[in-house]
Amino acid sequence: MGPPLTPVVSPRHAVVCGSSMAGLLTAGLLARHFERVTVVERDGLEDTPLARKGVPQGTQTHILLKRGMDIAAAIFPGLMEDLQGVGAQALDMAADGAWHVAGVWRKRVPSGVTMYSQTRPLFEWRVRSMLAALPNVRILDRHDVTGLLHVADGTRVTGLKVRAPGSTEETRLEADLVVDASGRGSRMPQWLEALGQPRVEETRIQIDVGYATRLYRIPPGFDAGWKSLIVSAEFPTNRRFGTVIPVEGGRWTVTLSGWLKDYPPTDEEGFLAYARSLAQPHLYEALKQAEPLGPILSYRFSHSQWRHFERLPRVPEGLLVVGDAFCSFNPIYGQGITSSALLVEALGECLRKGLDGLSRRYFERAGQLLKVPWALSTTEDFRLPELADMRPPGSSFLYWYGERFQRLTATDDEAVRTFMEVMHMLRPPTSMFSPRLFWKALTSRPVSAVLPPAPKPLPVHVSKAA
Ligand SMILES: Cc1cc2nc3c(=O)[nH]c(=O)nc-3n(C[C@H](O)[C@H](O)[C@H](O)COP(=O)(O)OP(=O)(O)OC[C@H]3O[C@@H](n4cnc5c(N)ncnc54)[C@H](O)[C@@H]3O)c2cc1C
Structure with a gap:
């Protein structure tokens, strides 16, 4: 993708390291503000929806929250229609989906929140295609970013050092703005230390979540009363979670996951047994009727991590960090792409005041923004007794109210x-x-967890009093 690299010097040039979701959204936004944008990506990129090495989580189920989709569609007008054109499924998880949580099935009502459901490679491919079509954007794949260019005293970043595969020579890619979107494994903390910055503080929550995902053909005529199914974990007794989500091509993406090393197996028998052990049997019953379309693929996510760039006393000018390189959440809550999108939106707002002081403005804002998704996911994880000592004050009330x-x-x-x-x-x-x-939560009569037998029909709501 794109012609061979030549060194670039321009007064209005932005470079982005990484062409996954955070990098693509960032580049799309920057294309409105800069004369030219270059995205540097280590992987080779094909014009097809393929999972790739640099995004190993891409084979796992990804849901895209509405807020994230709205931001993505604001950056790339026509994205939703484009996705629908290639088979993405419009889904209201409240009206179309069955969801078992806290011992009850949620009531099935139109929520007004329609999301688009597709495999992760399809989503990335369509966004990348829309980005690549912008005349001032170049995607430079098969190039590794190896470090930062900067002024002598390290107070300003002026570009990236990049290397082509097989080459020992580094090329200088000069820019007015550098954005790191290279994911959880980003080497930015080390690169900043080399510039004389203190070590970036990091918060880690060890959760040892395991995923196993498989695609299935939706059984012809399948009618269990739902298009998507979620069976939530019930801490502390059940730490297992399962989802069935419809995606393009008349398929389901089915994911089983568990916390604290309760990893779902990847063999046929073990996968089904794990499905059967969820808090409700409906997912297992559905799988028994469906034709598998490929192998069971696993992914292990050891810890959530927030690198607190916002706490650095003096961030170099001309440098920003977005996406998982900044903050990477327990994937079970589906927040990663949307949180990246929120940061990109914030970047757009910060850019309105120009490039002077941008890094400081952005990191302060981003640090505030990340607090909400971080609290949402970690508060839930801290319900596990093994993580109880990390609970913030007031948690007991939150858990009590949350359950109600x-x-x-x-x-x-x-x-x-x-x-x-x-x-x-x-x-x-x-x-x-x-x-x-x-x-209402305080005074409503608790509902019973007793349900009619699986698989169908799921109740519209549970009315029996406890
Ligand atoms: C199992 C799992 C399930 C998930 N499910 C969801 C979900 O349901 N919903 C959701 O919103 N999010 C989900 N996420 C999170 C989501 O995948 C990420 O938040 C999202 O991809 C944004 O990440 P990113 O673009 O910052 O980094 P990444 O996706 O990690 O991409 C980094 C990119 O940078 C490139 N790169 C890295 N280093 C270099 C270098 N030195 N030079 C050049 N290129 C480089 C890589 O090749 C890659 O393309 C999930 C994550 C996991 C692990």
């Missing part, structure tokens, strides 16, 4: 809609604490 709120979603339309909007990052989590919802 989730149970309220079995019977209450407003609670379902509010939950969906919070989950999709369209409203702040405090929305779940409105006086009316609070009162």
Whole structure:
């Protein structure tokens, strides 16, 4: 993709390291502000929806929250239509999906939150195609970023050093702005230390989450009353989670996952046995009817990590960090791409004041923004007794209320809609604490977890009182 590398010097040139979701969204935004944008990617990129080495998580189920899709579509107008054209499935997880959580099935009501569901390689491919079509963007694949260019005292970054495969020579890629979107394994902390910066503080939450994912053909005429199915874990007794999500090509992407090294097996028998051990049997029952379309692929995610670039006393000018390189969340909550998109949106706002002081403005803003998705995912993880000593003050109340709120979603339309909007990052989590919802959660009669037998039909709601 793109002609061979020649050194570039331009007054309005931005370079982005990494062409995964954070890098693509960043480059799309920067293309509106800079004369030229160059994206440097280590992998070779094909004009097809293929999983690739640099994004090993790409074979696993990815859901794209509505807020993330809205930002992506604002950067790339026509993206949603484009995705639908290649088979992405429009899905309202409240109306179309069955979701078992906290011992109840959520009520099935239209939430107004429609997401698009597709495999991760398809999404990345379509966004990359739209980016590559921009006249001022060049995607330089098969090139490795090996370090930063900077002024002598390290206070400003002026570009990237890049190397072609098989070459020992580094080429200088000069730029007015450098954005690191190279993912969890980013070497930015080491590169900054080499510039005389202190070590970037890092918060890590060891969760040892395991994923196993397989594609299935949706059984012809399948009608269990749902298009997507989620069976949530029930801490502390059940640490296993399962999802069935429809994607392009009449397929399901089915993922099983577990916390704290409760890894789902990748052999046929073990995978089914794990599916059977979820809090509800519906996923297992559905799989028994479906034709597998490939191998069971696994991924292990040891820890969530937040590198606190926002705490550096003096970030060099001309340098930003986005996406997983900054903050990488427990994937089970589906926040990664949307959080990257939020950072990109913030970058766009910070750019309105120009390049002077941009790094400081951006990192301060980003540090604030990341607090919400980080709190949403870590608070849930801290419910595990093994992580109890990491719980922040007030957690007991949150867990007590959260449980009541989730149970309220079995019977209450407003609670379902509010939950969906919070989950999709369209409203702040405090929305779940409105006086009316609070009162309802407190006074509603707890619903029973007793359900009719699997697989169909799933109840629209559970009405039996405990
Ligand atoms: C199992 C799993 C499931 C997930 N599920 C979801 C989900 O449901 N929803 C969701 O929103 N998010 C999910 N995520 C998170 C999501 O994958 C990431 O947040 C998203 O891809 C954004 O990451 P990124 O672009 O910052 O980095 P990455 O996706 O890691 O990409 C980094 C890119 O940089 C390139 N690169 C790295 N180093 C260099 C270098 N030195 N030179 C040149 N190129 C380089 C790599 O080749 C790669 O292309 C999941 C993650 C995992 C692990």
